[in-house]
Amino acid sequence: MGFAAPMKFRTSALDITTRLFWCTKLVVLICLFTPPAFAEASKVNLQLKWHHQFQFAGYYAAQAKGFYKDAGLDVNIIEGGPGKPALDAVLNGSVQYGISDADVLMAHMHGKPVVAMAAIFQHSPFIIISREDSNIHRLADLMGKSVMMKHDLSAVQFDAMMLKAGLDPTSVRFVTHTGQLDDLINRKVDAMAAYATNEPYRLRARGVEPAIISTIDYDVDFYGDTLFTSRREIETHPERADAFLKATLRGWRYAFDNPEEIANLILQLPGVKQSGATQESLLAEAKSMRPLVMPDIVDMGHMNTERWSHIAQLLVRLKLAPDSYEPRKFIYHYATTPNTLNTRWIAFGVAATLLCVMLVILWNVQMRRQVRMRTEALHAEIARREQTEAYLKISSRMARVGSWVLSLPEKTLYWSEEVLDIHECPPEFAPTLDSALAFYPEEWRSRIVQALEECLQKGDSFDEELPILTCKDKLLWIRIIGQAVYDLHGNITRIEGAIQDISAQKVAESRIQHLAFYDSLTSLPNRQLFIDRLEHTLAYSARTSKSGAVLFIDLDNFKTLNDTMGHDLGDMLLQQVAMRIAGCLRESDTVARFGGDEFVVLLHELSGNHQEAAAQARLVSEKILISFAHPFQFSGYEHHTSASIGVTLFDQQPTTVDEILKRADLAMYQSKAAGRNVIRFFDPEMQALIADRVEMEEDLRNGLRNDEFFLCYQPQVDNQGRLLGAEALLRWRNPKRGMIPPSTFIPLAEDSGLIVSVGNWVMYAACKQLVLWAQQPLTSSLTLAVNVSAKQLRQMDFVDQIVEVLNVTGANPKRLKLELTESLMVNNIEDVIAKMTELKNIGVGFSIDDFGIGYSSLSYLKLLPLDQLKIDQSFVRDVLTDPNDAVIARTIIALGKSLNLQVIAEGVETLSQREFLDNYGCDAYQGYLFSKPVPADEFERDVVQTFEHF
Numbered sequence: 001m002g003f004a005a006p007m008k009f010r011t012s013a014l015d016i017t018t019r020l021f022w023c024t025k026l027v028v029l030i031c032l033f034t035p036p037a038f039a040e041a042s043k044v045n046l047q048l049k050w051h052h053q054f055q056f057a058g059y060y061a062a063q064a065k066g067f068y069k070d071a072g073l074d075v076n077i078i079e080g081g082p083g084k085p086a087l088d089a090v091l092n093g094s095v096q097y098g099i100s101d102a103d104v105l106m107a108h109m110h111g112k113p114v115v116a117m118a119a120i121f122q123h124s125p126f127i128i129i130s131r132e133d134s135n136i137h138r139l140a141d142l143m144g145k146s147v148m149m150k151h152d153l154s155a156v157q158f159d160a161m162m163l164k165a166g167l168d169p170t171s172v173r174f175v176t177h178t179g180q181l182d183d184l185i186n187r188k189v190d191a192m193a194a195y196a197t198n199e200p201y202r203l204r205a206r207g208v209e210p211a212i213i214s215t216i217d218y219d220v221d222f223y224g225d226t227l228f229t230s231r232r233e234i235e236t237h238p239e240r241a242d243a244f245l246k247a248t249l250r251g252w253r254y255a256f257d258n259p260e261e262i263a264n265l266i267l268q269l270p271g272v273k274q275s276g277a278t279q280e281s282l283l284a285e286a287k288s289m290r291p292l293v294m295p296d297i298v299d300m301g302h303m304n305t306e307r308w309s310h311i312a313q314l315l316v317r318l319k320l321a322p323d324s325y326e327p328r329k330f331i332y333h334y335a336t337t338p339n340t341l342n343t344r345w346i347a348f349g350v351a352a353t354l355l356c357v358m359l360v361i362l363w364n365v366q367m368r369r370q371v372r373m374r375t376e377a378l379h380a381e382i383a384r385r386e387q388t389e390a391y392l393k394i395s396s397r398m399a400r401v402g403s404w405v406l407s408l409p410e411k412t413l414y415w416s417e418e419v420l421d422i423h424e425c426p427p428e429f430a431p432t433l434d435s436a437l438a439f440y441p442e443e444w445r446s447r448i449v450q451a452l453e454e455c456l457q458k459g460d461s462f463d464e465e466l467p468i469l470t471c472k473d474k475l476l477w478i479r480i481i482g483q484a485v486y487d488l489h490g491n492i493t494r495i496e497g498a499i500q501d502i503s504a505q506k507v508a509e510s511r512i513q514h515l516a517f518y519d520s521l522t523s524l525p526n527r528q529l530f531i532d533r534l535e536h537t538l539a540y541s542a543r544t545s546k547s548g549a550v551l552f553i554d555l556d557n558f559k560t561l562n563d564t565m566g567h568d569l570g571d572m573l574l575q576q577v578a579m580r581i582a583g584c585l586r587e588s589d590t591v592a593r594f595g596g597d598e599f600v601v602l603l604h605e606l607s608g609n610h611q612e613a614a615a616q617a618r619l620v621s622e623k624i625l626i627s628f629a630h631p632f633q634f635s636g637y638e639h640h641t642s643a644s645i646g647v648t649l650f651d652q653q654p655t656t657v658d659e660i661l662k663r664a665d666l667a668m669y670q671s672k673a674a675g676r677n678v679i680r681f682f683d684p685e686m687q688a689l690i691a692d693r694v695e696m697e698e699d700l701r702n703g704l705r706n707d708e709f710f711l712c713y714q715p716q717v718d719n720q721g722r723l724l725g726a727e728a729l730l731r732w733r734n735p736k737r738g739m740i741p742p743s744t745f746i747p748l749a750e751d752s753g754l755i756v757s758v759g760n761w762v763m764y765a766a767c768k769q770l771v772l773w774a775q776q777p778l779t780s781s782l783t784l785a786v787n788v789s790a791k792q793l794r795q796m797d798f799v800d801q802i803v804e805v806l807n808v809t810g811a812n813p814k815r816l817k818l819e820l821t822e823s824l825m826v827n828n829i830e831d832v833i834a835k836m837t838e839l840k841n842i843g844v845g846f847s848i849d850d851f852g853i854g855y856s857s858l859s860y861l862k863l864l865p866l867d868q869l870k871i872d873q874s875f876v877r878d879v880l881t882d883p884n885d886a887v888i889a890r891t892i893i894a895l896g897k898s899l900n901l902q903v904i905a906e907g908v909e910t911l912s913q914r915e916f917l918d919n920y921g922c923d924a925y926q927g928y929l930f931s932k933p934v935p936a937d938e939f940e941r942d943v944v945q946t947f948e949h950f
């Protein structure tokens with residue numbers, strides 16, 4: 001449906017274009033209607049139908065008056081006669097043009113290539129003539145009578161007349177036509193076929209009154225003499241044919257206009273006078289021809305397609321011709337345009353008029369179309385504007401924005417519906433400038449008043465965000481925009497603008513602000529806001545004599561609680577901690593959460609005296625520690641926790657936020673190292689230590705690259721004193737620092753993550769050693785225990801790494817024992833079990849190192865694919881003196897037995913320690929009693945030789 005209009009438009013545009021095209025084409029055609037021009041006269045032959053007489057007057061006139069010559073033709077007129085039919089002459093090509101009857105049509109219908117050019121006789125002159133005294137006046141009178149008739153078209157016309165009259169054509173007696181009028185005069189025949197233009201006159205001239213039966217009386221109306229030619233002539237000489245026809249017709253017009261002149265001319269033709277023709281007889285013939293040729297009524301030579309068709313149908317009906325009449329092929333059409341000047345002017349005139357008419361029509365159509373289109377466009381525009389206005393109203397309502405106008409100089413105020421709505425005023429509320437200003441709270445009102453004044457005085461536009469109290473006393477935030485409007489003289493005539501309710505936006509902004517600057521869990525300021533405040537405080541301190549402090553607070557063992565009791569409890573603890581810390585501070589102090597269990601406090605406006613400020617900071621710190629003394633309560637659960645606090649002071653000395661935070665952080669680490677639940681102030685010595693730690697980390701990294709590490713081996717023996725194997729212990733000899741103990745660099749490697757690369761190095765070194773030992777009988781059965789740190793084991797590809805080391809070195813997995821610490825059992829125990837099981841399946845053994853000091857859950861212990869428990873040396877050390885340690889050692893041995901695990905004691909220094917443990921069934925020992933850890937060569941040389949072997 002939507003395409004209906006354009007379709008219509010397209011069709012009409014097409015019509016117009018088509019009309020214009022044809023109109024132009026017509027004009028061009030008419031204009032091109034020009035006469036042919038021949039360089040030299042073209043010779044043609046014209047065969048007449050009969051002897052020379054007025055019947056062919058037009059042709060003689062055309063020749064005598066030079067019409068043929070004017071048309072570039074040299075025409076040879078050939079006389080016709082019996083046995084000399086023009087049709088045959090044209091068809092065999094001996095002549096180009098001929099005169100004949102409707103037998104040309106018959107020839108055409110029989111497939112002969114003939115073309116009728118002009119029917120000179122509009123009605124056939126054929127008649128049946130008899131003597132008046134024979135009493136033959138109608139066809140019926142001919143029944144049984146003799147009629148002299150040729151078996152040609154005359155017979156056809158006669159048959160047609162008879163049939164039309166309801167008579168049988170064969171009921172008359174036909175006699176061969178002799179052409180002798182005397183046969184009729186002498187009553188040899190009763191009647192004869194004749195020409196109305198000829199025989200009646202001749203009969204009368206002989207004193208015999210004729211009786212005439214005419215075809216017209218029986219409604220048989222054939223054309224008479226017809227100028228025709230061959231199709232070949234038309235195709236090969238179209239211009240000649242045109243020219244010949246035009247000149248001939250001109251000749252005919254001349255002949256009828258000047259019959260005496262032409263009659264005299266005919267008399268001069270050979271054989272005419274001899275035939276007895278006179279001027280009088282010729283003029284009589286001319287006269288009798290007029291009603292048949294009708295030169296005054298129709299165009300000379302006129303042919304009617306319908307009439308030819310009618311004659312053709314009659315011929316078919318009479319079975320004289322096949323049903324194959326093709327008017328277009330039979331009837332001649334001009335190949336070129338008439339060449340008279342008049343015709344050309346008329347043509348031009350007609351064309352120009354046509355063109356003008358078409359242009360007027362076109363202009364009219366175009367105008368109508370334009371008017372229609374513009375009207376439609378106007379309607380569409382109105383609809384669009386109405387729609388836009390409606391949408392604007394909807395969007396204004398949705399966006400809660402409206403317009404206002406303050407007209408000057410009366411200062412009358414107009415509010416749109418939306419503005420009234422924003423102010424929650426009833427529709428009848430009529431605002432004035434004063435009543436509008438009253439919506440703004442007093443402390444904000446001056447801003448809008450000032451904005452209006454500046455707009456009035458200087459023409460400044462304004463854009464303000466202000467709160468209002470609506471008619472219903474609701475607090476809203478609005479954005480008000482205003483700008484001056486001037487008249488032609490540059491005077492401000494009004495201020496107009498918009499008001500939008502931006503309350504929702506303000507809430508969102510403050511929410512974003514909160515999210516950006518506050519910790520979502522505790523609602524405390526976050527690191528960013530804390531830094532911002534610290535910067536302000538530093539600037540303030542630099543200006544005044546006041547100092548300040550930053551406290552770094554870290555919860556002790558928070559990670560363990562979070563991991564074991566779950567994050568929900570961890571979160572609850574952090575929220576309660578936040579409240580307790582905040583409870584120890586002044587309003588003006590800041591407590592922030594930096595993430596995890598890291599809380600940071602900013603104390604400002606402390607004393608300008610350093611010591612006093614330190615005391616103030618210590619007091620607050622202690623208050624915080626004391627607040628932690630009470631257990632934290634969660635639903636049905638109590639939790640004790642303590643904190644480590646690092647403090648740093650700052651005063652007017654220039655320093656940076658980063659520096660202060662770093663110092664507080666260092667102090668906090670120091671307090672943690674000091675045993676937790678303590679307060680430590682930052683001091684420069686500690687900073688040096690930390691700096692050294694950073695440096696050592698770098699040395700450690702380089703140490704790996706520079707091959708500064710090596711392994712020492714400490715023997716492990718069974719209760720019979722036989723050498724079972726050794727524990728591989730890592731050593732680091734740094735060219736600058738000398739030998740560094742593992743207790744120093746292993747924690748550093750753990751913290752920095754370097755322990756993974758270090759551990760990998762150890763694993764390769766230990767396995768290579770196993771391979772070497774495997775090659776010697778004394779050492780081939782020894783096992784090697786290797787320490788594995790928690791970070792190593794947590795590597796996703798830990799198992800693959802070990803397998804790769806074993807594959808690369810070729811070490812026997814059964815000789816390798818991995819020592820894991822108890823802390824590994826706390827987290828993700830399923831993963832640990834899976835990895836251990838995988839390695840266990842290929843023969844690798846496992847021992848729990850330092851057993852007894854951790855948090856091993858006995859239920860998990862059962863699940864681990866362990867081989868050995870290793871009693872921590874701290875219990876072994878005092879096993880003889882501290883009954884608690886003795887009990888623990890005995891318990892571990894008993895536990896091992898019940899779980900079917902081997903138990904080894906480390907740190908055995910004395911025989912009595914060994915004997916004690918032996919008494920309780922300890923399976924193996926390691927300690928200085930047997931040997932300190934020694935390098936491989938020393939181990940092989942001294943240790944291996946000393947012990948008995950399995």
Ligand SMILES: Nc1nc2c(ncn2[C@@H]2O[C@@H]3COP(=O)(O)O[C@H]4[C@@H](O)[C@H](n5cnc6c(=O)[nH]c(N)nc65)O[C@@H]4COP(=O)(O)O[C@H]3[C@H]2O)c(=O)[nH]1
Nearest residue numbers: 729730742743746762787788789907908909927928929933
């Ligand atoms: N007082 C005393 N000490 C004895 C006695 N017998 C052995 N020790 C010492 O006790 C530590 C035993 O190693 P650990 O418990 O695995 O404790 C090791 C282990 O936790 C770690 N460590 C050493 N090498 C490696 C390693 O390759 N990888 C990992 N992850 N940690 C290692 O460093 C810790 C310290 O190693 P070391 O300094 O070699 O100290 C060794 C050893 O020298 C004794 O009778 N009396």
